[in-house]
Amino acid sequence: MNGKDLFNFGPVFGYFFRKNDPSRQSNFNLRTMHFINKLSMAMFLVGLGVLLYRWFLR
Template sequence: MKGLFDLSEVANYFFRKKDPNRKSNFNLRTMHRINKLSIMMFLAGVIYFIIKHW
């Protein structure tokens, strides 16, 4: 059960440093922005649902 609520990977995704050796392009940057936005929207929805039904 403890592994289900481990949010360290999500936090690392948002706050990791950029790798200078990795090649970056527009598609990759856009994909990461969309992923971050969708994670934030999901967490906001979960928090809203918990507050509303508590």
């Protein structure tokens, strides 16, 4: 693994913006799990942005 692979955010953005697959069955638990996953990734990215702001712009 090299440094370029560590900063490959393509799959993360693909997870946020993918369309629903009609052939896949969905239920409340699955939708809730995906919502919590998206929320936790968004909170992590916001926190990372705040840390980078504090380190480089202060």
